Amino acid sequence: MARLQIDRVTKSYGELKAVDDATLDVANGEFLVLLGPSGCGKTTTLRMVAGFVEPTSGTIRLDGNDVTTLPPWKRNAGLVFQSYALFPHLTVNQNVAFGLEMRKVPAADMPKKVAEALRLVRLDHLGERLPRQLSGGQQQRVALARALVFHPDILLLDEPLSNLDAKLRQDVRVEIRELQRKLGLTTVMVTHDQEEALTMADRLVVMSEGRIRQVGTQHDLYERPADRFVADFVGRSNFIEGRIEAPGKFVSKGGLAIACADGPPGSAVLALRPERVAIVGSGEPADNRFEGRVEFLSYLGAAIDLHVRLSPAERLIVQLPNRPESAAPKIGDAVTLAWSRTTARIFHD
Amino acid sequence: MTAAALPARQDDDARASFLSAGTLVGPATVFVAAGLLVPLAILFRYSLNRFEPRRMMVDAFTFENYVKFFSDPYYTGIFWTTLRVAALCTVACVVLGLPLAYALARTQTRFKNILIVLVVLPLFVGNAVRAAGWMTLLGSKGFLNVTLEKLGLIDEPLQMMFTEGAVIAGIIAVNLPYMVLTLQSVIEGIQRQLEEAAFSLGANPYEMTKRVLLPLALPGLLAGTILTFILGMNAYATPVLLGGPKFKMMGPLVFGQFQLNNWPFGATTAFVLMAATLALTATANILVQRRYRR
Numbered sequence: 001m002a003r004l005q006i007d008r009v010t011k012s013y014g015e016l017k018a019v020d021d022a023t024l025d026v027a028n029g030e031f032l033v034l035l036g037p038s039g040c041g042k043t044t045t046l047r048m049v050a051g052f053v054e055p056t057s058g059t060i061r062l063d064g065n066d067v068t069t070l071p072p073w074k075r076n077a078g079l080v081f082q083s084y085a086l087f088p089h090l091t092v093n094q095n096v097a098f099g100l101e102m103r104k105v106p107a108a109d110m111p112k113k114v115a116e117a118l119r120l121v122r123l124d125h126l127g128e129r130l131p132r133q134l135s136g137g138q139q140q141r142v143a144l145a146r147a148l149v150f151h152p153d154i155l156l157l158d159e160p161l162s163n164l165d166a167k168l169r170q171d172v173r174v175e176i177r178e179l180q181r182k183l184g185l186t187t188v189m190v191t192h193d194q195e196e197a198l199t200m201a202d203r204l205v206v207m208s209e210g211r212i213r214q215v216g217t218q219h220d221l222y223e224r225p226a227d228r229f230v231a232d233f234v235g236r237s238n239f240i241e242g243r244i245e246a247p248g249k250f251v252s253k254g255g256l257a258i259a260c261a262d263g264p265p266g267s268a269v270l271a272l273r274p275e276r277v278a279i280v281g282s283g284e285p286a287d288n289r290f291e292g293r294v295e296f297l298s299y300l301g302a303a304i305d306l307h308v309r310l311s312p313a314e315r316l317i318v319q320l321p322n323r324p325e326s327a328a329p330k331i332g333d334a335v336t337l338a339w340s341r342t343t344a345r346i347f348h349d
Numbered sequence: 350m351t352a353a354a355l356p357a358r359q360d361d362d363a364r365a366s367f368l369s370a371g372t373l374v375g376p377a378t379v380f381v382a383a384g385l386l387v388p389l390a391i392l393f394r395y396s397l398n399r400f401e402p403r404r405m406m407v408d409a410f411t412f413e414n415y416v417k418f419f420s421d422p423y424y425t426g427i428f429w430t431t432l433r434v435a436a437l438c439t440v441a442c443v444v445l446g447l448p449l450a451y452a453l454a455r456t457q458t459r460f461k462n463i464l465i466v467l468v469v470l471p472l473f474v475g476n477a478v479r480a481a482g483w484m485t486l487l488g489s490k491g492f493l494n495v496t497l498e499k500l501g502l503i504d505e506p507l508q509m510m511f512t513e514g515a516v517i518a519g520i521i522a523v524n525l526p527y528m529v530l531t532l533q534s535v536i537e538g539i540q541r542q543l544e545e546a547a548f549s550l551g552a553n554p555y556e557m558t559k560r561v562l563l564p565l566a567l568p569g570l571l572a573g574t575i576l577t578f579i580l581g582m583n584a585y586a587t588p589v590l591l592g593g594p595k596f597k598m599m600g601p602l603v604f605g606q607f608q609l610n611n612w613p614f615g616a617t618t619a620f621v622l623m624a625a626t627l628a629l630t631a632t633a634n635i636l637v638q639r640r641y642r643r
Contacts, residue, residue: 050549072548079549085542089564098560102551146550156549 002063002153002186003028004049009058011044018044020210022058026154029184031177035197036207037233042190043158045207049188050156051075062153073102078147082159084139086131092118092142093127099150117149118142120179137168144176148183155180157189161196173199194234206230228269228347237271237345238316244268248341254311259287259341264348271345274305274319278338279329286338292316294333304328308337396616406612414617424602428621431599432629434513434588435581438520442528442577443570445521450532451562455541465533469526480519480590487515487591511593519587524577531576535569536562571637575630582626 004026011019019041026032034042047053049060051072060068067075078099086095096114105113118124121141131139140160147155160176161169177200180187191197197204198218206213206221206229214226225231228239242252244265250258252270260270280286295315296307299322306318306329318337320328329335399409418424453464471479486492487509494506509515539562547557563570585600592598599622606615 050545052545052548071553072545073551073553076551077549079546081542081546083540083542085540085546087543087546087561087565098547098552099550102556150551 003061004154004186004188005059005061006045006049007059007061009045009048009055009060011041011048011053012056017210019048019055022207022212024205024212024215026186026188028186031180031187031189031200031202033197033201033204034188034190034207035192035194035204035233037192039209040207041210042192042205042207046156046158046188046190049154050077050079076150076153077156078150078152078154079156080140080143080147080158080160082162084131084143084163086139086142086146088131090130091127092123092129092131092134095131095142096127096146096149099146103150105150113149117145120148121145121175136164137172140164140172144179148179148185153186155185155187157187159191160189161191162193169196176200198234204234206233208233225271225345228271231271231345231347236274236317238274238277240270240272240314240316242268242270244346250344250346252311252314254313256290256311256314258344260344260346261342263346267349269347269349271347272316272339272343274317275303276339276343277316277318279306279318279320279335280338282336284338287341289336289338291334291336294329294331294335297328297331306335308335310337392616393620395612396614396620398613400611400613405610414614415621417614418617418621424618427597427599427602428625430513430597431582431622432625434517434520434584434598435578437517438524438581439574439578441517441521442524443574446525446528446532446573447570449525450529451536453529454533454536465530468529471522472526476586476590479522480586483515483519483591484510510591511596513592513596515591516584516588516596516598519591520581520584523584523587524580527576527580528573531573532566532569535566535572539565567637571634574633578630578633579626582622 004024006022006024006026009019009022010017022041022045024032034045036042044053048055051067051070051074055068058068059066062075062077087098090098093111093114096117097110100110100113114127115124118127121144123138123141123145126134126138131142134142140163143160157176161172164172173196189197189200201218203215203217204221205215208229214221214230216224221230221234225234225237231237232239240250240252240256240258242250242256242258244260244263245251246265247262248259250260250268250270252258258270278286280289290310292308292310294306295309298305302322304320304322306320307315308318309315316337322328395406396414397410397412399407399411399413401407418428449468453461453468456464458464474482484491488494489506489508489510491509493509494503497503498506543561543565544557547561548554552560583600584598585604588596588598589601599618603615603618603622606612606618609615
């Protein structure tokens, strides 16, 4: 268990900067998730921490020691791969024992430690099986046990859940998170799945095009996204393009005058979460009220998405909770949308 | 469909799949049986016959040809030379081929196909041409000797042609591509992430190779080893052309006996060569698989 410091790390491949000037500080016992679309640099960052990729510049410190140029086998990092990468010619026990053997743990202590690690992931009864005789979920847990058995300073998870089916994924998320808390392990996970990131992380790092866009808790990212990319990638947003004409007054391309938080005048983008927009009756007061017509409707089960045309240039997605007592509008219905001035986020281009 | 119709239908299916399997396997089987097994049986029968200089082959049922082979140091000497050369060539092919195959399998370059063609290039050259090449390199007035003399490192030309060393070098050059190609295709099938997993668990490159790469590449290593060993044991042109008249291996010996019209003894030497090759290959196979099956 240790603190991980990534200090101004850059990785260039020729002209391309896979990771551009990344700085991160992961506290002891913290679960940090690197989130972003494919090619954003999150995996390269993880591989630099693991030691498979050497940074072009910058330093990586583990527990205060500079490990920037240390080969992977000299870093005490447990790694779980997307494909699990279990050794197909070794049994579950032998897979888990591999890290102990490399650390010259006495043979007499080995079975006990292996059994302990397998018990942690509730697979101690399958030690004699070969990986191909296990289900995907079981293989994933063996990979986890193999990475934990030698008490790594840091646990690195590279999209560990993306090969599991949706139902199992939800269980394993909780399982990994509880295990990580129990062991107090500093953990860095890479994922492109925002739901996974939000459920598991203490803190999240949103990356795109090699750069860190924002670091923060779920609440920070969702309520105060730093830029348009984060507002779009974490949760959903409606984006309305336009200009701030005067403090607190935004005029959209389609000509809607929208009351918003104060900001400097100039061209801007207004971001609005679909579930923060309400459908109101004609008499109710609100900072912003706009008439529109429902053009499209998706029934999602727990919620209903309405696509409401406000002007020729603007169509908003509005998410309503699906309640039996209130009849949802239908396609073609006229509705009134309302939101308060502080609901929308303003981004300047 | 009625219940009675079902079994009949299954019979038809079974017959159809048997027929299609038969058509797939049949031609090759017939070819091998007619072209290899039948002549082998005839040859084995010949090896039990007797040779008389005037009457050539005489019908008999005797093992005296085999006794002659194993009791004459001249022939057992040739046998051991052949074994030694084949074994040395195989070991050299493994040692030289493994790193080459690994690099070839793991390279990301778009010139990969060209690299593979380069590996196979020695096989494009015919035996006689290749031997001529070795002569210009190793002969007493060859490139190496002239260079060494000019540099003042030697006074007399070194005898490099017509030595066992020349034969071994020649066979390695021919066999290496087989080893490299076999290994390369197997290593390409080993997930790169397995190597990384081993590294992350604390294995250095040596331990990773020993514990992960080699066991997983074993099928290819075995196939490549068997292939190069068989080719080495049965080498004909290279020992004749690079070994000269005094250097003897089994391949040329077999052919020589047939040239002398001594079919019974030629058949005997052929069978000794084949049996030894088969026995050693099978033994190595069993030993290696037992060692790694855990």
